[in-house]
Amino acid sequence: MRNNTMGSLIWLRLMRFTNQSNQMSNDFLKRFDLTTAQFDVLMQVRIYQPLTQMELAEKVTVTQGGISRMLVRLENEGYIVRKQDWKTKTISLTAKADAILEQAMPEQLAFQTSFFDDVLNEEEQTTLYTLMTRVHKHSQKKELPTE
Amino acid sequence: MRNNTMGSLIWLRLMRFTNQSNQMSNDFLKRFDLTTAQFDVLMQVRIYQPLTQMELAEKVTVTQGGISRMLVRLENEGYIVRKQDWKTKTISLTAKADAILEQAMPEQLAFQTSFFDDVLNEEEQTTLYTLMTRVHKHSQKKELPTE
DNA sequence: TTTTATAACTTGACTAATCAATTGATTGTG
């Protein structure tokens, strides 16, 4: 069964790990009544607010349609407000979201960090980050299809 | 804004990369009328067939419910068959799936590999794999919650 | 033999995405 190149082994590992840690993160964030995807979106809004839906979609690598649906849910929960502003809609956080993030942010960051701090030393983490950054950046250049 | 530890930077990178490469892979597999998730499942069945739904669910890290739904779709498309065998259902590939995988497998493996071969040399790939394996294995031990 | 347990699978309600088609808002141009 000599089909597995090193590349495909890495690929599988990455997929399984992110899949699993994502589930664990969902579990962890339940205490704040948030999902990982919602936390991700709220963090981006917090950093870049006010911003448009298109801009936000790009930051979290989701389509327009995807961000539209996500924001409907977040708006219904009272985490964000959107106001029509020229032909775009401008998104910002509510006080409720601010308060929750204040608490959730340090805990979630510590949670994420623990996946790596427990098994890799500082140098290894830097190496992992550097390698993944190169791989990621390269994949973004790939985007233009070849056939 | 000193909230970003190295760990959370790595985490974000991994999420964004897997998310993006997953989409690209979906795009790539369109020529075989398959999604990445379907390809993943079919590959596991191919390697371990015949196997039960529970076993398969564990291999692709999905819940029982998730695998049940996925298999309904794959069965409707004529890629797999399930036969009730004792109180479990035993899954195996159809000739159709065999034929498609014969073609798709080498191409998909080459596709996955290209994400890494283009930017990392052999040694760097080994390093990346080793580090991710440690991180992944560790996260699996974590599973038991601490509260 | 009728209950009771239990393991394997399914299903309903939901989150999260995608793509492609459509609706809204704001331009220009004829």
Added chain:
DNA sequence: CACAATCAATTGATTAGTCAAGTTATAAAA
């Protein structure tokens, strides 16, 4: 001014997944 162009956001159909409650099949006890 009306009409086409265009950019932003929404929506319908579908895939993919979760959790928790409900089935179904088999085995074991009463």
